[in-house]
Amino acid sequence: MSQSRRLVKGGRIDRDKPLSFVFNGKTYQGYEGDTLASALIANDVRVVARSFKYHRPRGVFSAGSDEPNAIVQLEEGAATQPDTLATCIELYDNLSATSQNCWPSVEFDINEINSVFMRLMPAGFYYKTFMWPAKLWMWYEGIIRKAAGMGLAPKHPDPDRYEAIHTHCDVLVVGGGPAGLAAALAAGRTGARVILADAQCEPGGDLLAETDELEIAGEAASNWVSKTLAELRDMPEVRILERTTITGYYDYNWLTALQKVTDHMGPDKGGNLPRQRFIKIRARQVVLATGAIERPLVFAENDRPGVMMASAVRTYINRYGVLPGRSMVVFTNNDTAYQTAIDAVRLGAQVTVVDARPAPQGDVVTRAEALGIQIMDRSVITNLHGRMGVKCVTVQHLGEDGTTLLGKPIPFSCDLVAMSGGWNPTVHLFSQSGGKLRWDDDKTMFVPLAGPAINPSRSVGCCNGTMDLPGCLAEGLAAGSKAAKDAGFGTGRAPKAIKATARPEAPLRPLWEVSCHGHKSRFHDFQNDSKVSDLELASLEGMVSVEHTKRYTATGMGTDQGKTSNVNALAIMARIQGREIPAVGTTTFRPPYTPVSFGAITGQDRRELFEQVRTTAMQPWHVANGAVFEDVGDWKRPRYFPQGSEDMHAAVLRECKATRDSVGIVDASTLGKIDIQGPDAAKFLEMIYTNAWAKLGVGRCRYGVMLSEHGMIFDDGVTTRLSDNHYHMTTTTGGAARVMGWLEEWLQTEWPEMEVYCTSVTEQWSVASISGPKARDLLAGLTDIDLDPEAFPFMAVREGSFAGVPARIFRISFTGEVAYEINVPTCYGLHMWETLMEHGKAHDICVYGTETLHVLRAEKGFIIVGQDTDGTCTPMDVGMDWIVSKKKADFIGKRSFTRSDTAREGRKQLVGLFTDDPSFVLPEGAHIVDTATPKPPLRALGHVTSSYMSPNVTGPDGVNGDKGRSIAMALLQDGRNRMGDTLYVALMDGRVKTVTVTDPVFFDKEGERTHG
């Protein structure tokens, strides 16, 4: 029968809007306002999932985000979501979900065999059993993952859109129950900017599960909720965020929230709205009104379908119009579960209350008795039957010591057990904020003690251990007013008290675990299948610390973060260790409070918005001409330009050769460029660089190396004096931002008296670097600048016009050829490039990329900082003694040259390597050793830093030619004293290559070509 457990009336569901949905391939009906869990219960679907480890059948357990059992795979294909809680999925039309972790079906699951061998699979089972042999671990792991997994991750890209946003407020109220609503009201009335975040589809908290008997301000509680929300919505500075869970509480009242914007509509039904929003909130003040979570009782077979939390049963009855069982045993140690018994009896259920307390008294007990409910006092459930759903429980008396069982076991037939072991304040966010907890013995719960000064917050209502409704409202009003005042609004005086029905409660009887006969499973952590016996075993095996026990038994480590299990586990550990509960300690609550999808955290920052891509003005030409790109920092740089079917090797050989034979052109726009001006600019550069700058003539360029204070190279480049107090500095492409920061740091923090201004102009200039024997001929027809070597020598700059646009032309060379770096304003970059390519045809111009750039400079032995150096190299280490001024009194890093380690003999030094086999290119990073038959342990003498095939270099054996010859640069211990030595390079695959140590300058050692 359809919806056989649905009540004929009542609940906040809309019976005029029936919805159909599919669970495990079968179609069911529900109503708008249902959750998947309430709709499944209405349809009498008892087994919803299989447990994590033992594959035991499990049913719906709770009615909220504390649910450890009813975890399902929602939807299919790209939109599928694993590990979603049936209790938190709002039903929509045509929803489809399946059970996880079972095969072939949830009713019949092969792996339930694990359950039979349960005693062979105790805590730490994986560590003990699958340790040996190590090689088989991967195989074991595959089997375990399949058997013990949760849901399946989607195989396709996430089709949904997400938003990640920032927002600010004066007072953030977390939780829309009575305390939270009262706080929002009090804070909102002061005019403060208030955000009220509530996880559910409508605020109200537990009031939504109440009957109309409960009154607030003289009317039914639900009416008060509606009126309060209406008042809040009228306040222009108050925002109510529904379906929004605060997931994390970080420093300085920075909290994260997940808003489920369109999840409740179903896939593809959200229109232009994102599926979820990740909201980062900075709040001046926080009011935590996160409520409390009911504690399960730990008794024999307490995980069977049909064992539910008493408050959840009440929620299903009153909020969803569903009666989860007709024949119910309420098992409790406190008063609150009696409300469930009362509401169920009134709707025709048969109810027996099993109360651990002797002779319970008080208003709620009296009312229950008046309705004819049988109450068995000082009694507990000692066993439960019904593998696929509760059929019968056994009840026995409990001795005064809390463990001895007395009298005869009495069986009770039933289809539902509603249990309550008391309440745990939801202190997760408070704890995340750095707040300390205190064990309250009277209330038998952890309550907030003191929060850190950097996170001003107030806990109110149930999450503060205040469990009565008038108290919740009063605390909410007071905290809302005070929070607003601390944020600069109102007087701090609370509004007039709100009257509400008081339900005085008698004390509970602590009952952390219920004795049973024989070896019965008593679960304290349902999601991770962790039992009392596991905690006992962990203790036997030497786990004392709560953190160790937690990890050994997996207690509290599921997606539910131990919402229902942590305190019970602590109390059981306390019993095992013979200590008080607070002495055992608590584990640290970590964000997120509920799972957050990566998509939401990512928000819009995906694909092209994830990381900025920088391109030069010449990019369209590069793309049109088939460039293969590589990433250099954020830049896309052409790596090589293949022609026809060329691979990189062939293209690079051709480009290298053409540049030395005629003229090559490379886009050098990405080099960092810093404009430096001011009367102290020269003095500043004297400190920044190792060589002399004061006497550099106007219009002349000089290569410089920058060191850290440790004396190690950290960047290099050519700097040009444009006028007396005006310099143009270039840096490496990847180091541009770092160098800019370095200059600013020294100017601001160490030498603020220097008048120097640094401006990054990297993107202001487009740069084409042409080099080769025909470079001058190419340039000659395109500029008004006199190119005669006498008038425009090497290492000089000239300003003039190029192809009709203003240009600065630097005669500097990274290839060792006659070379010009033509700089034009970026808007003319493409024009400059196309002009050069057009006119270059007559000079056999060849465009090249970074790969050829690297080969050409390696032929000349020019270093690339960060490739041939690694932060442990002085200028002397790389053979650049000539760049270190002997006359300057001081520059950054100079003093470190005389430190013992920096000055010692035998440091790693830059050398060249020729392989014996001219056709073998060594892998960069390969280690250099001194034996042809290396066996570990072995000391590496150094490593290969750069390695290429060069078409221009002739080796010691006289080999060169069109196929090229292998060259390499390396950092080698005592390298300069090893010139001509034969050494070996050990490869990852076990091969060993013989190399000869040589000077790192492989080509045109005298530099004749550069000056030509």
Place this chain on the structure above:
Amino acid sequence: MLLIQCPFCGERDLTEFSHGGEAHITRPANPDKISDEEWGDYIFFRTNPKGIQYERWIHSHGCRRWFNAVRDTVSDEFLGFYKSGEQPPKIKRRKVLRK
């Protein structure tokens, strides 16, 4: 997410800033005249206190100005912000909640 008071721009999120280590470490005026130990102390050694630390920050994704802050390294509480070159505020010894 720390909330930092840039003396030039006001309160901003930590993500706009970079930390610059301990403040008030002056570069020796005559490096050549000091011992290896003194130079090593300048480049390598820092106080790393448990408690109150005077430290440098730069508003790297903002005004790009360096400034100083006083922070309790245990509680992450900022006790003051001041510009480079200004006198640090006097901080009384105080008891902080230990995390």
